[in-house]
Amino acid sequence: MKAVVMAGGEGTRLRPMTANQPKPLLPVVNRPIMEHVLRLLKRHGVTETVVTLQFLAALVRNYFGDGDELGMSLQYATEDIPLGTAGSVKNAADRLRDDRFLVISGDALTDIDLSDMIRFHRENSALVTIGLKRVPNPLEFGIIILDEERRVQRFLEKPTWGQVFSDTVNTGIYVMEPEVLDAVAGGEPVDWSSDVFPALLDRGAAIYGYVADGYWEDVGTHGSYLKAQADALSGKVALDIGGFEVSPGVWVADSASVDPDAVLKGPLLIGDYAKVEAGAALREYTVLGNNAVVREGAFLHRAVVHDNVYLGPGAHLRGCVIGKSTDIMAGARVEENAVIGDECVIEAEAYVSSGVKVYPFKTIEAGAVVNTSVIWESRGQRNLFGPRGISGLVNVEITAELCVRLASAYATTLKKGEYVVTSRDCSLAARALKRAVIGALTAGAINVLDLEAAPLPVARYHTARESAAGGIALRTTPGDPQSVDIIIMDGRGADLAPAAQRKLERVFSRQEFRRAFPGEIAELAYPARAVEDYTHELLRHVGVGDVRDMKVVVDCAGGTSSLVLPTLLGRVGVEVLTVNARLDDTSPTETLAERRRDLQRLSELVSSSRAAFGVRFDPVGERIALVDEKGQLISEERALLVVLDLVAAERQRGRVALPVTTTRVAEQVCRFHGVQVEWTSTSLDALTSAAAGPDMIFAADGRGGFVVPEFGPAIDGLATFMRLLGLVARTRLSLSQIDARIPEVKLLRRTVPTPWAAKGAVMRSVIEAAESEPPGRRIDTTDGVRVAHDDGSWVLVLPAAAEPVTDLWAEAADMDAAQALIEHWARIVEQAAV
Numbered sequence: 001m002k003a004v005v006m007a008g009g010e011g012t013r014l015r016p017m018t019a020n021q022p023k024p025l026l027p028v029v030n031r032p033i034m035e036h037v038l039r040l041l042k043r044h045g046v047t048e049t050v051v052t053l054q055f056l057a058a059l060v061r062n063y064f065g066d067g068d069e070l071g072m073s074l075q076y077a078t079e080d081i082p083l084g085t086a087g088s089v090k091n092a093a094d095r096l097r098d099d100r101f102l103v104i105s106g107d108a109l110t111d112i113d114l115s116d117m118i119r120f121h122r123e124n125s126a127l128v129t130i131g132l133k134r135v136p137n138p139l140e141f142g143i144i145i146l147d148e149e150r151r152v153q154r155f156l157e158k159p160t161w162g163q164v165f166s167d168t169v170n171t172g173i174y175v176m177e178p179e180v181l182d183a184v185a186g187g188e189p190v191d192w193s194s195d196v197f198p199a200l201l202d203r204g205a206a207i208y209g210y211v212a213d214g215y216w217e218d219v220g221t222h223g224s225y226l227k228a229q230a231d232a233l234s235g236k237v238a239l240d241i242g243g244f245e246v247s248p249g250v251w252v253a254d255s256a257s258v259d260p261d262a263v264l265k266g267p268l269l270i271g272d273y274a275k276v277e278a279g280a281a282l283r284e285y286t287v288l289g290n291n292a293v294v295r296e297g298a299f300l301h302r303a304v305v306h307d308n309v310y311l312g313p314g315a316h317l318r319g320c321v322i323g324k325s326t327d328i329m330a331g332a333r334v335e336e337n338a339v340i341g342d343e344c345v346i347e348a349e350a351y352v353s354s355g356v357k358v359y360p361f362k363t364i365e366a367g368a369v370v371n372t373s374v375i376w377e378s379r380g381q382r383n384l385f386g387p388r389g390i391s392g393l394v395n396v397e398i399t400a401e402l403c404v405r406l407a408s409a410y411a412t413t414l415k416k417g418e419y420v421v422t423s424r425d426c427s428l429a430a431r432a433l434k435r436a437v438i439g440a441l442t443a444g445a446i447n448v449l450d451l452e453a454a455p456l457p458v459a460r461y462h463t464a465r466e467s468a469a470g471g472i473a474l475r476t477t478p479g480d481p482q483s484v485d486i487i488i489m490d491g492r493g494a495d496l497a498p499a500a501q502r503k504l505e506r507v508f509s510r511q512e513f514r515r516a517f518p519g520e521i522a523e524l525a526y527p528a529r530a531v532e533d534y535t536h537e538l539l540r541h542v543g544v545g546d547v548r549d550m551k552v553v554v555d556c557a558g559g560t561s562s563l564v565l566p567t568l569l570g571r572v573g574v575e576v577l578t579v580n581a582r583l584d585d586t587s588p589t590e591t592l593a594e595r596r597r598d599l600q601r602l603s604e605l606v607s608s609s610r611a612a613f614g615v616r617f618d619p620v621g622e623r624i625a626l627v628d629e630k631g632q633l634i635s636e637e638r639a640l641l642v643v644l645d646l647v648a649a650e651r652q653r654g655r656v657a658l659p660v661t662t663t664r665v666a667e668q669v670c671r672f673h674g675v676q677v678e679w680t681s682t683s684l685d686a687l688t689s690a691a692a693g694p695d696m697i698f699a700a701d702g703r704g705g706f707v708v709p710e711f712g713p714a715i716d717g718l719a720t721f722m723r724l725l726g727l728v729a730r731t732r733l734s735l736s737q738i739d740a741r742i743p744e745v746k747l748l749r750r751t752v753p754t755p756w757a758a759k760g761a762v763m764r765s766v767i768e769a770a771e772s773e774p775p776g777r778r779i780d781t782t783d784g785v786r787v788a789h790d791d792g793s794w795v796l797v798l799p800a801a802a803e804p805v806t807d808l809w810a811e812a813a814d815m816d817a818a819q820a821l822i823e824h825w826a827r828i829v830e831q832a833a834v
Contacts, residue, residue, distance in 0.1 A: 008054030131173030411444025455621030460493030558584030559619030607631030
């Protein structure tokens with residue numbers, strides 16, 4: 001039986017370690033990852049191997065040759081362009097036609113029992129058997145759902161937390177029959193999990209999943225690289241560690257020279273011909289490469305040092321990686337999570353701070369302090385993007401320096417000469433930070449159209465209208481005047497989709513920013529009629545009608561909506577009482593107490609003035625709060641239903657988009673008026689994408705955000721207000737009467753603390769519990785896991801994307817039934833999270 005080792009990976013997330021060498025050659029306990037893979041194959045009797053190559057292919061061929069030194073026979077298949085996981089195997093098809101074969105990654109560390117996996121494949125007469133492993137955090141992997149017979153039911157590549165239905169992930173290890181190659185197109189990029197396997201599954205092919213008990217670690221990040229080293233030293237993975245175990249956990253190569261007065265505290269490894277002088281201290285989880293020199297007084301703890309490195313007297317390394325042929329001079333310090341590339345020089349007394357990456361062939365001068373901010377790690381944030389974009393404390397976590405790096409990364413993802421729209425709220429912090437953003441964009445050859453202070457809906461509209469590549473808006477975080485949000489938009493004016501966010505994060509973390517040549521520095525322009533263009537187009541698309549006899553009360557909350565409303569209201573002729581219609585740069589957001597105070601004042605003004613209704617905008621004009629003609633505040637949940645009823649009653653056909661967390665009373669409202677509901681995930685990107693579809697008449701997120709599809713797919717408080725004016729003017733019912741005729745909602749929500757590492761296991765337990773429910777239940781996995789019953793009750797379990805919690809929603813015919821339902825599923829989550 002032959003094996004295919006895929007070794008074409010570039011390993012961009014591991015830079016600078018992979019800046020000048022392919023990922024499969026990265027050493028783990030002083031041997032390349034791919035060598036550990038080949039030794040595993042040999043242990044299971046697989047000696048004939050085809051190695052697929054692409055990035056720096058010659059280095060891999062030169063290192064392993066024909067495989068004779070390992071007692072194997074190696075052949076190579078090189079790709080001119082990246083062909084994907086399946087395309088690379090297809091490229092070697094002429095050597096794989098005679099028998100079943102095994103496919104394994106050359107850059108993942110594992111000791112999975114391949115012989116047992118091959119037995120499983122043979123006994124099930126499978127066309128393909130996929131090696132699976134249960135992992136704490138399945139977000140970066142492909143999730144696979146199996147039935148009771150271990151047959152594959154569903155594939156999901158790199159899911160969001162709302163799509164995590166299991167912690168069983170694809171390891172990239174496959175046993176295949178040669179007929180599979182007929183399903184792979186030749187000469188073009190093709191992937192197993194996203195292209196080939198789903199197509200085979202649709203045809204009813206026998207694809208099975210083998211859940212492995214052994215060790216498996218995808219060495220794709222700096223953290224996982226250090227973890228793999230520690231696991232190897234701790235014996236968690238069965239590897240051949242070169243050298244002798246001179247004391248428990250202390251491995252020293254036969255040719256190494258270690259002074260008896262050196263301090264060694266295992267587990268650790270000292271490589272061939274390494275030299276450790278007296279007074280040096282090597283602590284737990286340290287790996288010292290071949291030919292390395294450690295002088296007296298040096299200290300290493302959880303440090304991974306590659307070959308031919310010199311560590312001078314008093315050098316201090318902790319939790320870092322040092323590339324090969326690098327010199328760390330006397331007294332230099334390299335701190336946690338720092339990575340020093342190959343052939344660098346860190347001169348005496350230099351200090352390399354946590355998280356800093358030094359690329360190959362660089363020199364850090366004596367006494368220099370290299371101190372790139374590690375904002376996101378210090379916050380413990382798992383991703384750059386959160387639910388409100390990129391958020392943090394002003395001048396602590398969101399600094400001008402970070403804005404420059406972020407805007408530079410964004411510019412790098414765009415083509416030179418493209419346009420980006422920038423805007424801000426009225427705060428001084430947003431104004432200062434936007435200047436840093438503009439400077440970085442123009443330096444990256446991106447032209448900027450700056451709207452200055454503008455409502456967020458206006459910025460979104462102009463991003464789409466000007467055919468810009470995207471936009472950046474800065475605003476004060478709602479409810480937190482000390483923090484700011486950076487919202488990055490795509491060419492539609494919508495928030496970046498998750499795939500685009502990940503691309504931007506990769507460029508940001510690598511800090512490989514494009515700079516324009518002097519003749520390419522881009523332009524900065526200020527559109528002259530931004531507000532007028534927005535109001536003209538809004539009134540052209542949203543019919544208001546005759547509202548001259550209507551009276552409304554509007555609270556601008558001291559925000560940027562006050563820049564647009566005078567123009568809008570002046571054109572429609574409505575009688576309006578406006579409050580807080582000013583730009584308040586000293587209070588760009590409000591606390592919860594201030595919001596309640598202003599809403600109470602709005603209620604009083606509406607009731608005393610006998611207005612038709614009242615509206616309060618948020619400070620950027622994106623979301624609204626509603627008050628009916630009696631001065632009663634309509635909750636966000638009821639406001640969605642009231643506006644939905646108004647729209648559906650007038651249109652009598654079409655579709656509406658709502659997140660899966662919305663009460664199913666919305667379905668009753670739509671059914672009554674002959675309108676269909678399209679349920680979306682809870683992400684803003686999913687809602688706006690759905691709102692752009694055909695026949696859409698309404699969309700909302702249940703948190704004061706409404707979409708007017710005939711004008712645009714983005715949440716827009718100003719457009720919603722204008723639409724509401726026309727709807728209320730044309731109906732014979734008041735808002736309180738509409739609210740009264742809509743059934744009462746029996747919806748509960750609960751949050752259960754869930755460690756990050758347990759989220760995958762929690763969702764697997766939820767899926768298993770849902771499948772064991774009695775007949776009459778349906779499982780929906782649009783976002784999270786929703787279990788619906790024939791009696792109309794339902795529960796939704798959804799892991800939060802930015803916090804270590806799991807959110808639950810439950811709705812039933814009465815509150816007692818909803819309470820019992822949510823408590824039942826909360827117990828399931830709590831037990832699985834332990």
